[in-house]
Amino acid sequence: MGRIPCCEKDNVKRGQWTPEEDHKLSSYIAQHGTRNWRLIPKHAGLQRCGKSCRLRWTNYLRPDLKHGQFSDAEEQTIVTLHSVLGNRWSVIAAQLPGRTDNDVKNHWNTKLKKKLSGMGIDPVTHKPFSHLITEIATTLAPPQVPHLAEAALGCFKDEMLHLLTKKRIGSYQMQQIGLTPVNTAATQVKHEDRDETIEKIKYGISRAIKDPETSPTNKPWDPVVAGPANFAGSCNAFAAPDSGFHYGLSSLVNEGNGSAWNQSMCPGSSATGDRQCQLDEKLEDENGQDWKGGKEMRDGATLFNSDCVLWDLPSEELMSPMV
DNA sequence: AACAAAGACAACCGCGGGAAC
DNA sequence: GGTTCCCGCGGTTGTCTTTGT
Structure with missing residues (x-):
């Protein structure tokens, strides 16, 4: 027995949104808020799935969204956080005011991954x-x-x-x-x-x-914090001058037992797999509590507001998650 | 100018967590 | 405790635009 569909697929329009639909959705939400997405399309006079409405609103219509290009600082933040969090786009996006997880994910997949690969760095x-x-x-x-x-x-x-x-x-x-x-x-x-x-x-x-x-010793990714001998366990602390990216992470997540990133090297392996398990375990160890799952980890609020400093980003770059 | 390939972005899909009952 | 439902997430696909040949 599977879940019931979120809407009647037959009576629902799909594909690109028209300006008229955008206007209907925006004005309805302005008046009534975003409670119960299932009912919103019906009440707003839209032949759309509630899920589609929610996506359109959160990824495009929300008034607090930025639509321009990503700045260097934003890219730096994404790369830095991705090296710790993996593909937790919502948590990463929460640190970038005006950006959605979809924005961040798309930017990563289309630009940043290639940029890192171009530097000889595995983006995973x-x-x-x-x-x-x-x-x-x-x-x-x-x-x-x-x-x-x-x-x-x-x-x-x-x-x-x-x-x-x-x-x-x-x-x-x-x-x-x-x-x-x-x-x-x-x-x-x-x-x-x-x-x-x-x-x-x-x-x-x-x-x-x-x-x-x-191999040449003057590698562009030479560690800037940890010593070369410990590089395997401190890969989060290096600079890639050509790109402008700087991995300024604390060695907390990796210290001690060599590389914490010994996940599968094969393409398609998720960055939230073994690697994330190890990170999660580490977080649990360091804080004496279970960080796995739960709302706090999911929205990143506690993670970024806690006393546990996970990386060396300036505190002002770690904004409170958007509401 | 026409076509193909690549890039960029929007939208969809399926799944899991959690709240309500 | 089990079921239903809503919501949010991450992965994937679709479509439009840009660039190269």
Whole structure:
């Protein structure tokens, strides 16, 4: 027995909202508020599902929303919070006045993910790709290591090919992420060159695994707080100068037992999976209470207002969640 | 100018939590 | 304690616009 549908699908309009519908919804809500979304479309004279009305209102019509581009500060906040919270868009959005979770999610998926990938940083774990690979290599038994390059390529090739084929990146940057520089003039990489490019990526990954110590020491993601030896456990504290992003997180979430981010490296793995479990456990340990689930964690209010400082963002950037 | 690909954004879907009964 | 219902969340899909060929 499944749940009953939230509305009669047959009698409901879908797709883009018209200005007339927007006006009807806005004026109804201005008069009666947003109580009981199920009844709102009926009373407002709209042939829409209540859910659709709620979405339209919260993501577009609400008067306190910003519609312009994201500022550098907002992007910085998103990246920083995402490195701690994963895909908890509503919590992240609560720290950005005038932005919705949908805004933040879309901006992340369309811009920030690529920006981080372009810097050689995995947007899921917020670690450099080369570091992830060497970290995996050190955890594998020797017989498995030779297969790692292939596996790593499977995980990262889309990101790397995006770089190689769509963006002009210099050989310096390629060296930074442990790859052999190749001719990467954007759009010059022809389709038939892809196989060769993949082979070069494999070779670069293999080299990074075999001899991580020879990687350039002047990595753009060098830790600025924790020492290099503890980098695996303190990846949240590094700067990526080219991007302007700075990971200024406290080492609280990771301190001690190495990396707290040892979640699956495979694409599609949710940032709210194992990694989040570990974060949740850590939060529970540190605060002597269960942070998992519950309204407080969901809306982030207690998280950001508590005495427990989770990161080094200026306090004024941690706004109270929007109501 | 025409077409295709990529990007950006809006909207939908299904699920889970929690309140009310 | 179980059921129903509403709401909010995150993932995904659809559509329009922009850019490249």
